Amino acid sequence: MTTLLDQALDRREAGDLDGALALARRAQARAAGSGGFAEALLVQGRLHLDRAELAEAERTLLHALRTSGGDTVVHLHARNALGDVHRAGGRYEEAAALFRETVALAETERGPDSVEVAEALNGLGVTGKYSGDFATAEAVYLRALAILERTLGAEHPDVAGVQHNLGGLAHARGDYAAAEGPARRAVEIRERALGPGHPDVAADRAALAPILDALDRPQEAESLLRQSLAAFEQCYGPGHPEVAVTLHNLAAIAQRRDPAEAESLYRRAIASKEDHFGPDHPDLAVSLNNLALVRNERGDDGEALELLERAIGILVPAVDSCHPTLDACRDNAERLRTARARTEMAG
Known part of the structure; x- marks a missing residue:
């Protein structure tokens, strides 16, 4: 029944x-x-x-x-879901602590190879990726993947979720060739299990797209992103964070051919993120950094520097000091300051 x-x-x-x-x-x-x-x-x-x-x-x-x-099962799943909420809100230390506690509790209550352990490990991995702790993220993802493949089978949608995350981690590290395999595997598994129009499949396509773009396949990447954007808007409406991320990635592709279109897309992505998460969420930083590059390219280095300084201020209390997005923002800000100083001296 x-x-x-x-x-x-x-x-x-x-x-x-x-x-x-x-x-x-x-x-x-x-x-x-x-x-x-x-x-x-x-x-x-x-x-x-x-x-x-x-x-x-x-x-x-x-x-x-x-x-x-x-x-116990409901209790563990609720703890893991609460960890996801903390992470989505940019509270990375709080999320990581909760996931670690839940791994230990699930190992005791359900056994070391249980789905609940894998769920907590996966949540810890996502948190590590966002905070810049890539080594921990990879280790716990691989353990979660092994548990889920043994327990649920290699074609289960939960396995696709970890494959998706492994691809995202390799992408964050800049290893695009290594990222494509697990990201594409996630799309294939969930398309078979859930159907091509499901929002989880759209999320997998949206994650694969920037990897393909980095591998110099922008047309394929843009096609995937536009499919994902349509699915997200139909399912969630225009203001959801998945929509914002997809707009950001479309902007990154447009940036090379049409800076005006890229600027419009980045501003829409930032507005969507601010609407849902507030003005100080770490997810804003990469869009602020990229919009700064566009504004600089279009001749407004003043706004560009303001955007970078805002991004740095958001990231410093939230991520590791060597996080790649923080490094990029600092490098870009220093480059702009140096260029402005040279211009002032020449004038």
Whole structure:
């Protein structure tokens, strides 16, 4: 018999987040006072996270933790989802600490090769990638991948999720040839499992695209990004962070042929990120850096330097001191200051 939560998860898989959330709320109302109450809250929390509603996701997941009682599986999944919320909000140290605690707890409660351990390891890996701890990220991704392949099989969508993340890590390191394989594998697995129009497949395509662009295949990259943008806008609406990231990556391709188009796309991406995350989220920095380069190219080194200084101010308290985006922002700012000083001396 299909439950309301099963129906909610089916709606989520189909990309209907509004319908899924309505069903999850009905399930919560029916489960009041029963063991299914915390599980319904967990599903709602994940849906709020999907919708980039971080404050509501955190509130709901904390409620799930408080009411999970002896349901260890729900408790662990809620902890992992809460770690995702912390990371999405730029709270990397808090996220990493929670994921590490959850790995240890899941190993004790569910065993070292459990899906719950793999989920926490994957969350820790994503956090490490964003904060610049690439060595830890790679190690925990590989352990998570091995667990999931043994437990769920090599063609499971959760395996695709870790392949996606391994590709993203190699891309962040600048090893584009190594990045293409796992990123493309993620697309292939999830297309077969979920269908080509699913938002998770769109996310995989969007992650593969900048890798292909870095490998000097911009037309293929742009085609993937436009497919992803259409899917994200249909599923999430125009202001979702996935839309913002896709706009940013389209801007990076446009930057080489049409700086005016690139500037427009970068500004749309920044506005979307600010709308959802506020003005000081670390995800803003790479878009601010790239927009600065465009403004400099178009002759406005004053705004370019302001954008870079803002990006540096955002990143310094949030990431490792040797994070590549922080290094790039500092290098670009120093280059602009040097150029301006030379111009002033010559004048």
